[in-house]
Amino acid sequence: MDFIAILSIFVLACFVGYYVVWSVTPALHTPLMAVTNAISSVIIVGALIAAAASGAPAAKWLGLAGVVLASVNIFGGFAVTERMLAMYKKKDKPIAKGNKA
Amino acid sequence: MIPAPEIVPDLSTAADAAHAVNPWVALAYLVAGVFFILALRGLSSPASSRCGNRFGMAGMLIAVVTTLMTHLPVKSWCSGPATGTPGGLMSCPVQSGLDTVTILQILAAIGIGAVIGLTTARRIAMTAMPQLVAAFHSLVGLAAVLVAAAAFINPGAFGILGLDGNILAVSRVEMMLGAAIGAITFSGSVIAFAKLNGNMSGAPILLPARHLINLGTLAAILVGTALYALAPSAGPGEGWLFWAILVAAFVIGFLLIIPIGGADMPVVVSMLNSYSGWAAAAMGFTLHNTAMIITGALVGSSGAILSYIMCRAMNRSFLSVIAGGFGADAGASGGESKEQRPWKQGSAEDAAYMLQQAEKVIVIPGYGMAVAQAQHALREMADMLEEQGVEVKFAIHPVAGRMPGHMNVLLAEASVPYENVFELEDINSEFAQADVAFIIGANDVVNPAAKTDKSSPIYGMPVFDVDKAKQVFFIKRSMGGVGYAGVDNDVFYMNQTTMLLADAKKMVEEINKNLDG
Numbered sequence: 275m276d277f278i279a280i281l282s283i284f285v286l287a288c289f290v291g292y293y294v295v296w297s298v299t300p301a302l303h304t305p306l307m308a309v310t311n312a313i314s315s316v317i318i319v320g321a322l323i324a325a326a327a328s329g330a331p332a333a334k335w336l337g338l339a340g341v342v343l344a345s346v347n348i349f350g351g352f353a354v355t356e357r358m359l360a361m362y363k364k365k366d367k368p369i370a371k372g373n374k375a
Numbered sequence: 376m377i378p379a380p381e382i383v384p385d386l387s388t389a390a391d392a393a394h395a396v397n398p399w400v401a402l403a404y405l406v407a408g409v410f411f412i413l414a415l416r417g418l419s420s421p422a423s424s425r426c427g428n429r430f431g432m433a434g435m436l437i438a439v440v441t442t443l444m445t446h447l448p449v450k451s452w453c454s455g456p457a458t459g460t461p462g463g464l465m466s467c468p469v470q471s472g473l474d475t476v477t478i479l480q481i482l483a484a485i486g487i488g489a490v491i492g493l494t495t496a497r498r499i500a501m502t503a504m505p506q507l508v509a510a511f512h513s514l515v516g517l518a519a520v521l522v523a524a525a526a527f528i529n530p531g532a533f534g535i536l537g538l539d540g541n542i543l544a545v546s547r548v549e550m551m552l553g554a555a556i557g558a559i560t561f562s563g564s565v566i567a568f569a570k571l572n573g574n575m576s577g578a579p580i581l582l583p584a585r586h587l588i589n590l591g592t593l594a595a596i597l598v599g600t601a602l603y604a605l606a607p608s609a610g611p612g613e614g615w616l617f618w619a620i621l622v623a624a625f626v627i628g629f630l631l632i633i634p635i636g637g638a639d640m641p642v643v644v645s646m647l648n649s650y651s652g653w654a655a656a657a658m659g660f661t662l663h664n665t666a667m668i669i670t671g672a673l674v675g676s677s678g679a680i681l682s683y684i685m686c687r688a689m690n691r692s693f694l695s696v697i698a699g700g701f702g703a704d705a706g707a708s709g710g711e712s713k714e715q716r717p718w719k720q721g722s723a724e725d726a727a728y729m730l731q732q733a734e735k736v737i738v739i740p741g742y743g744m745a746v747a748q749a750q751h752a753l754r755e756m757a758d759m760l761e762e763q764g765v766e767v768k769f770a771i772h773p774v775a776g777r778m779p780g781h782m783n784v785l786l787a788e789a790s791v792p793y794e795n796v797f798e799l800e801d802i803n804s805e806f807a808q809a810d811v812a813f814i815i816g817a818n819d820v821v822n823p824a825a826k827t828d829k830s831s832p833i834y835g836m837p838v839f840d841v842d843k844a845k846q847v848f849f850i851k852r853s854m855g856g857v858g859y860a861g862v863d864n865d866v867f868y869m870n871q872t873t874m875l876l877a878d879a880k881k882m883v884e885e886i887n888k889n890l891d892g
Contacts, residue, residue, distance in 0.1 A: 277545060280659075280660055280663060280668060283665055283668050283669065284656060284659075284660070284668045284671075284672055285672075287408070287668060287669040287671075287672030287673060288672040288675070288676055290412055290669075290672070290673070291412075291415075291672050291673040291674075291675065291676030291677060292676045292680065294412060294415045294416050294673070295415060295673075295676055295677045295680045295681075296680060297416070297419045298415065298418040298419055299418070299419060299420060299421070300684075300771075300773065300779070300780060300783070300798050301421065301771075301780060301783040301793055301796060301798075302418045302421065302424055302780060302783070303681060303684075303778075303779035303780030303783075304504055304508075304778055304779060304780035304781050304783065304784045305418060305424065305428075305780070305784070306415070306418050306677060306681070306779075306780070307508050307644070307645070307648050307677075307678075307681065307778065307779065307780075308504075308508060308511075309414055309415070309418070309427075309428060309431055310415070310648060310652065310673065310674040310677045310678070311508060311511045311512060311515065311648065311651065311674075312431060312435070312511075313411045313414060313431055313434065313435065313670050313673070313674065314515050314651045314652050314654075314655045314670060314671065314674040315435075315514075315515055315518065315655075316407070316411070316434075316435065316438050316655060316666050316667050316670045317515065317518050317519050317522055317654070317655045317658055317667065318438075318439060318442075318518070319438055319439070319442045319662065319664055319666065319667060320522035320525075320526070320533075320658050320661075320662055320664075320667070321518060321521065321522050321525070322439070322442045322443060322446060322481065323442065323446050323532060323533060323662070324521075324522060324525035324526065324529065324532060324533070325448075325477065325480070325481050325484070326443075326446040326447065326448040326477060326481065326532075327446070327448070327529055327531075327532030328448065328449070328450055328474065328477075329529060329531065329532070330525075330528050330529035330532070332525075332528050332529075333524075333525040333526075333528040333529035333532065334477070334525075334529075336521045336522075336524050336525040336528070337521070337522070337525045338480055338481065338484045339484075339521050340518045340521035340522050340525070341481060341484035341485060341488065342484045342485075342487050342488045343488065343514045343515075343517055343518040343521070344488065344514070344515070344518045345484065345485045345487075345488025345489055345492065346488040346489075346491045346492040346495075346511075346514055347488075347492065347511050347514050347515055347518070348435055348488070348492065349488060349489040349491075349492030349493050349496070350491070350492030350493065350495050350496045350507075350511060351492070351496075351511055352428060352431060352432050352435070353492065353493050353496035353497065354495075354496035354499065354504075354507065355428050355431075356425070356428055357496060357497070358501070358504075358784050358787070359421070359424045359425045359428055360425070361784070361787040361788050361790075362421035362424070362787045362793050363787070363790060363792055363793070364421075364422075364792055364793070364794060365792040365794055365795070
């Protein structure tokens, strides 16, 4: 892929991000931060490449350290998001009286 | 700056080999990216949110497995005697196979991360969410720095070597930006964490000439990046630039956050969220990886939008938040011309009686409620009132709590159904019909000075119209402290206001006893 192709993906993804994030309900802004944090750890891809490459031990160890950090984030981020989202509940009992909302 | 790809001939350069990937692999990363979009899309409603989170996990799994499969660590060794002339070309029958040690090391690294991540996620208190998110941001930042450093040391593995054996200029810029943004995210998040966690005072630390220092450092980073990109070699010759810029970026991240006060931390956390995204995107450019670029763009815009929402909810410009210093002069602004005004103190019995008589009650929780851990007692109060036929709604200001949406999580944790929780703009018109506005641990967000007093530091901030409610109960620890902004609040002195001076949790429990009897 050449630079322009990548740049196109990036710019379009920024627009997608803009519209998707505005549609997130404000009540879920904290889970939004937790989950964006988890997915930004996709940087683990780079760390895995560095860790798997042969030839430069220093780069390999940096990569392994990166894998540890990113996976703390991936597991921690998704798990804490799941924990928070599980707490959002609907009303379990019938409403006492007319609620116009 | 941008090398035309045509100048790279079919001399299988490392750059070509690594980037001309199998279309199935490219497709897998694209699917991962799309799954991440769906993960955020799911958050548009609590009902679809958990499904969204699963999409996120699936996307990550696809990205990780794809990378592991396509970058299996291999090692080669000579399986027979070498032939050829010593000193000249030597060759030997080569055998290659999986490097199992490295595979195990990678799996161990993932395992260590999983254990730390899962235990933290399980144990963390919901009130400590902002610190946790700040800590997680710092990890993403540091991971980006490590990946960039690894790419700098072993560029061949990342396919960013040009024909001349040097790192391609455009890759140097991308890599440098990723490293610098990652470093800023890291040191900034560490400071944000320390401030939110109370390891460090929330008060802004103002260095003399800080704007000059910050702008100078930023300029140095940009100029350094340009010099590095144009340098004849990226190796040992000009390589020191890489490390120097990295150090400068660590320093600027630290300098940018220390002058920002505790009240502005929601903006800072959102901003660092954004930075961690841009760092991932920059590394995605380096690796030509669609999943990383899409994710980086999503996270970057997400953080930027959240910062914008927070700034708007405080009526502050993003620049003034970044410039810092808010809250430092708070003591001075509160002291001027304050006459003693009469106010009314009430008891839990009074409050319980009035709440029972009401038809409609709007509860306005603030961070003080979370500090006092009063959310569970508050939910019991709401339940009891609803059983007695009172309509109870919760009203949440965008800056309530220490990060966007924090108060919603705390109420959800206390099992308040989310249909009863409303945002500022959705409920503000209902105060005129409300019999009781019940303010607990909030202050600035109900201060009418934001609407009327142009000299007030919070002027222009959207606030709840509690003055329109027939009756106001205001739970506050004492008449002393006056919110983050340090401004007096006219709501204390209104005719219909009754102050309930006590610890929020004790007061609500006291009210609950009276509701019961």
